[in-house]
Amino acid sequence: MDSTPHGAAVTATGFGVKGPRGWAFRNIDITAGPGSLIAVQGPSGSGRTCLLLALTGRMKSAAGTAEVGGLPLPKKRAAVRSVTALAHVPGVAELDPALTVGEHLRERALLQGRFGGSLRALLRPRHERRAGARALVDTALAAAGLDPEALPKGIRTSVRDLERLEALRLSVALALIGGPRLLAVDDTDLKLSGDERAAAWALLRGLAAAGTTVLAVCSEPPEDGEGVVQVHTGGRPERTTPKDTSGDSPATTDATDATATTDTTNPTATAGAADEQDGDEAAKATKAGKDSKRGKQDGPDDEEGAADALAEAGRA
Incomplete structure (x- = not known):
């Protein structure tokens, strides 16, 4: 074992x-x-x-x-x-405010069944696949401490109507469906x-x-x-900031x-x-590096936007 x-x-x-x-x-x-x-x-x-x-x-x-x-x-x-799995990362793994809790869960379960399982699992009868998906969702919701029935409109509650902590729990539950x-x-x-x-x-x-x-x-x-x-x-270590003339050094x-x-x-x-x-x-x-390729000026100093750009560059 x-x-x-x-x-x-x-x-x-x-x-x-x-x-x-x-x-x-x-x-x-x-x-x-x-x-x-x-x-x-x-x-x-x-x-x-x-x-x-x-x-x-x-x-x-x-x-x-x-x-x-x-x-x-x-x-x-x-x-x-x-x-590994991401939860609550703006621009990378975030909730769609226009979708409901149920739509998010069904979409994530569908993706997990299609791409996260084995070929043998895909060949199982449809009712078995559905039962397996429901079990994954229920386990993830329980682990994240989110009870859909306690939400204002149950599983049909829109993400935009969730409290901040409820949205965090939903994002965590979606990530847990893949068993990271x-x-x-x-x-x-x-x-x-x-x-x-x-x-x-x-x-x-x-x-x-x-x-x-x-x-x-x-x-x-x-x-x-x-x-x-x-x-x-x-942190705030002592440092110097030399002029970068080569373009190769930080x-x-x-x-x-x-x-x-x-x-x-x-x-x-x-x-x-x-x-x-x-x-x-x-x-x-x-x-700036991303925008320059599109002929734009430097964008605002936004940590989340920069993280998104770096993530896209990392996946390229």
Whole structure:
């Protein structure tokens, strides 16, 4: 019998992603075992979303090494994508406000049945396939703590009518339908009240305790940091900004390391990264690089838009 844990171990050494004119993040070190809860903390523009996309194989790294479930990055990016899932990532994996909860669930179950299973599963009788899809959806909803019957219009409730925490739970449920070994959640605590924030972290802790490794981007880690692997992006190291005349070298110099902490009974992680300004420069550089191909001017400094552009470049 296979005794391999369901969750994927995550390791990284000197890990970094670079845009056309600077670093999104760099010098990230992580050690987390299967079933860990990894909290990626940092200010907006510090490369948090880029780190999430890089560790799930959606963005190509430029420095250092990393492994997810024993699969090396960036060499095995496709394999890493197959064992990871994204939830709540703006522009990459987000809910359609015009669709209902039921439509989202049916669409995700259909995609899982068509592309996520084996050929033998596709040949099963139709009623068996439907029963299997219902079981996947029910299990995912239960794990995410979302009861469709408790919503204003039940399963016919539109996404635009969901509360912020309900939308987070739905996004997590959709990601869980594929049975990922690593679940990556962006903007975990964005616009949540204190009670909602506590409920969100309780949800993610429960998923990790059940065996799925969880990577969560946040502005602040959970108040009770016991058992949480904390990774910090950003920081304010001393640096210089030489003029980039060659076009081949990054616009910033190496940053000093920042330290990440975790409970001593669990894996530890240390991370160093470029400061917030470095992340902003990398985000703007990526957006400018994309727009220049279309003959446009540089776009606004928007972290989410830059992350989307980098993700598209990584999948190309």
